[in-house]
Amino acid sequence: MNAKAVEAIIFTLVGCMLNNIFLEYIIKLDPAAGHLITFCQFLFIALHGFIFTSKFGTVKPKIPFQDYLILVAFFYITSVVNNWAFAFNIPVPLHMIFRAGSLIANMILGIVIIKRKYTLEKYISVLLITGGIIICTLYSSKEIETEAPCVDCDVNVQNVNNKATADHFFWWVIGIVLLTGALLMSAGMGIFQEQLYKKHGKHPQEALFYTHLYPLPGFLMQFTSLVEHAVIATNSDPFKVPVLEVEIPILWGFLLLNVITQYMCISNVYILTTECQSLTVTLVITLRKFFSLLFSILYFKNPFTLAHWIGTIMVFAGTLMFSETHHSIKALLLPSKQAKVKKVDKKDKLNLFLIIAIRFF
Secondary structure, three states, X not given: OOHHXXXXXXXXXXXXXXXXXXXXXXXXXXXXXXXXXXXXXXXXXHHHHHHHOOOOOOOOOOOOHHHHHHHHHHHHHHHHHHHHHHHHOOOHHHHHHHHOOHHHHHXXXXXXHHOOOOOHHHHHHHHHHHHHHHHHHHHHHHHHHOOOOOOOOOHHHHHHHHHHHHHHHHHHHHHHHHHHHHHHHHHHHHHXXXXXXXXXXXXXXXXXXXXXXXXXXXXXXXXXXXXXXXXXXXXXXXXXXXOOOEEEEHHHXXXXXXHHHHHHHHHHHHHHHXXXXXXXXXXXXXXXXXXXXXXXXXXXXXXXXXXXXXXXXXXXXXXXXHOOHHHHHXXXXXXXXXXXXXXXXXXXXXXXXXXXXXXXX
């Protein structure tokens, strides 16, 4: 594993985890700020790419414009819907667990669209992930159903509370539907991206730039929402920036940090896809989600029951099984006499040792 890959792994873990922390801070202050968050992320990455990737438009893209359009449509819709879901009473831990089910959607679309065949182990891993997501979703819905009862209230107040609970649950269901749609869209994007890279080669920085540049006009449809939540951000409590000794609205500070860490996260994921095997990429992304989930539960004190823990373990165990991590570890630990069929050279051993070290770090 070269130095570039190691650096990408470190920055992916650090960037994505920090990004999730700042995202949760924003959501707690303004749950409906999803469109503003997405727009700021896209604008920052597009400006960065225009300067450093396209050199102010002087470098021609390797992949034609028309081939990017479908990928851009997938990416734009998925990004907007995923952040928009927070406005529908979706808690951050459930959001992370639900998105960890991307393997399920990839398998379904892989079977339907490109007629892929999978081993029994792959199907078992997908069942684990599906079961884990169902458990977490059901128990999250039970928390919402029992959120508003009032024992000491009179009948009128109780009726108001029951109506509020019903409304809360209704919008939560809408949020789950949106997340499901985004999951399928993300899987379709992955399959299309795979075919695109086979045809034109891998160009991670270029793909990162154009998938964030081309969707920018689409945010005109959310103009009212962008202005509304920009005003909310501007009117948020002031925060004094250390060293600089200047005050800025705290929501804009969190948005800036979220945008920077989002770039750190996603740019290094794009690098990982070209520098590492899919096993490594899957492991790193899975670990990032798991650590982010743990931090969200412990630091932000999000409600998490034993059932949620069981569901989470099922999701991540299924993900690791899908990526066949245990086979690679078994191959590494086999004595040389037993490893005639499945040999692991020194380079592969170093790669795997690094992955295992990161896993248990």
